[in-house]
Amino acid sequence: MKLQELLNSLISAFERLDTSCLDSLNDGYYSYKTKYELISELQNLFENLKLRGMDSLVVKPSECKYCYPKAKVYSFHHKETDEFIIRYLIHQEDEDEFRVEECRNKQIPDGENNMPF
Numbered sequence: 001m002k003l004q005e006l007l008n009s010l011i012s013a014f015e016r017l018d019t020s021c022l023d024s025l026n027d028g029y030y031s032y033k034t035k036y037e038l039i040s041e042l043q044n045l046f047e048n049l050k051l052r053g054m055d056s057l058v059v060k061p062s063e064c065k066y067c068y069p070k071a072k073v074y075s076f077h078h079k080e081t082d083e084f085i086i087r088y089l090i091h092q093e094d095e096d097e098f099r100v101e102e103c104r105n106k107q108i109p110d111g112e113n114n115m116p117f
Helices: 003-016 035-051
Strands: 057-062 072-078 084-094 097-102
Antiparallel strands (some): 084 097
């Protein structure tokens, strides 16, 4: 599986809060989880978001300047209020291993020296 295929599937899943588009993922590893463990984790997340009254999210490119500065990072926002909901990073480690996990680092504005700290 190519990174772009994974990105497209994950973004679609978050936009619709539906894991059915993830069934076509390869049987590789996703942050040391199997495909089925990843799908289960995201299904639980989506169910919790639906309980909070959400039925879809808006995706926005983001960044992580800490743990994975070269990873693809996306922020997901409430479609009506634009409230930040969650941020995920997606990175290909090798041919059959990907990093797919929540980025919990808080965004901070650049300081005087344009560094994030």
